[in-house]
Amino acid sequence: MAGVAQIGWYGLGSMGIGMATNLQKHLVATKAKDLVFSNRTRSRGAPLQELGAVEETSFSKLVSKCGIIFTMVANDDVLNGLVSSVVASGESLKDKIFVDCSTVHPDTIGAAAAKLKEKNAAFVCAPVFGGAPVAAAGKLVFAIGGPQGARETVKPLIQDIMGRKVIDCGDDPQKSSLLKIAGNIVTVSLMETVGEAQVFAERTGLGTGPMEELITEAFGPTAGSYSQRLTTGIYAPPLNTRPGFGVSLSIKDAAHALKMAKDANVELPALEVAQNNMIAAREYGGECLDSSSMYGILRQKAGLAFWNEKSRQGGK
Numbered sequence: 001m002a003g004v005a006q007i008g009w010y011g012l013g014s015m016g017i018g019m020a021t022n023l024q025k026h027l028v029a030t031k032a033k034d035l036v037f038s039n040r041t042r043s044r045g046a047p048l049q050e051l052g053a054v055e056e057t058s059f060s061k062l063v064s065k066c067g068i069i070f071t072m073v074a075n076d077d078v079l080n081g082l083v084s085s086v087v088a089s090g091e092s093l094k095d096k097i098f099v100d101c102s103t104v105h106p107d108t109i110g111a112a113a114a115k116l117k118e119k120n121a122a123f124v125c126a127p128v129f130g131g132a133p134v135a136a137a138g139k140l141v142f143a144i145g146g147p148q149g150a151r152e153t154v155k156p157l158i159q160d161i162m163g164r165k166v167i168d169c170g171d172d173p174q175k176s177s178l179l180k181i182a183g184n185i186v187t188v189s190l191m192e193t194v195g196e197a198q199v200f201a202e203r204t205g206l207g208t209g210p211m212e213e214l215i216t217e218a219f220g221p222t223a224g225s226y227s228q229r230l231t232t233g234i235y236a237p238p239l240n241t242r243p244g245f246g247v248s249l250s251i252k253d254a255a256h257a258l259k260m261a262k263d264a265n266v267e268l269p270a271l272e273v274a275q276n277n278m279i280a281a282r283e284y285g286g287e288c289l290d291s292s293s294m295y296g297i298l299r300q301k302a303g304l305a306f307w308n309e310k311s312r313q314g315g316k
């Protein structure tokens with residue numbers, strides 16, 4: 001099917017734009033049909049159009065044109081809305097493959113898969129690990145779960161195009177969602193730890209430079225990139241820009257993990273600390289903050305300003 005199916009993409013946020021760009025470049029290079037894309041904010045698609053991709057004005061129109069439909073949207077409500085709208089549209093969805101790359105709760109994935117199965121469509125849950133620069137570089141790690149035939153169809157569109165690694169979680173799409181939620185326990189807790197270490201380094205006179213060098217060398221490039229989000233100030237970017245990983249998205253991820261942990265009688269104290277600091281950061285600095293903005297609260301608790309010399313200097 002992959003050889004002939006028209007491929008569609010909905011969702012051109014910080015992650016989606018890089019992923020869709022890499023996919024379109026691959027389709028051009030292999031002389032396949034150009035990507036059909038859509039996004040709520042239409043101007044976000046301009047760079048894709050320049051590469052030859054074709055815009056559709058709504059998700060339902062995109063679905064009617066495509067056999068394989070990728071979605072990369074903010075949260076559970078948005079995905080629910082998209083799936084419900086196409087299921088209710090009455091259009092035939094037979095043999096279509098829906099591939100969602102967003103981070104959502106396994107229950108949301110289960111419900112979406114069931115609704116689409118009733119319409120004889122397949123649903124693959126394919127959440128990703130890595131930030132916007134990693135997405136732009138085509139080096140994400142994917143976890144994919146869903147019916148085997150559909151998984152095999154979409155893997156060649158991912159491996160070495162949008163991702164450096166595909167972790168196959170088998171037939172159950174909820175498993176890949178669960179892996180993503182579990183991975184975010186590490187992501188968010190590591191951001192908190194790096195932030196704490198950097199505030200410690202600044203307040204003790206060690207300095208953030210040597211600390212960042214050490215974090216990168218001893219704990220790897222991912223930890224190093226979290227440190228750079230602080231030292232370059234992008235934890236609090238200018239108000240008219242889109243954060244790399246918006247603080248509300250990270251709060252959503254941590255909330256999913258904390259709820260699932262509670263249901264499973266597991267304690268996640270480090271994640272709870274990080275979650276409270278992210279919520280406090282959002283209260284102080286608003287939505288235009290990166291997930292690493294718990295750093296601003298850690299700074300305040302140590303008697304420093306929320307903003308550092310490289311971040312924006314106020315506003316929300």
Ligand SMILES: NC(=O)c1ccc[n+]([C@@H]2O[C@H](COP(=O)([O-])OP(=O)(O)OC[C@H]3O[C@@H](n4cnc5c(N)ncnc54)[C@H](OP(=O)(O)O)[C@@H]3O)[C@@H](O)[C@H]2O)c1
Pocket residue numbers: 010011012013014015016039040041042044072073074075078101102103104128129130131132242244245246249250253
């Ligand atoms: N950023 C990261 O580092 C990262 C890493 C791994 C996973 N994730 C996950 O990947 C997903 C996307 O993240 P992102 O950083 O790309 O988010 P983002 O920049 O906030 O983009 C979100 C996307 O969802 C769309 N959207 C939001 N609300 C909508 C609505 N009510 N109706 C229709 N479309 C709507 C946005 O459209 P507009 O363009 O119109 O706003 C945009 O296309 C999230 O689930 C996130 O948790 C993010």
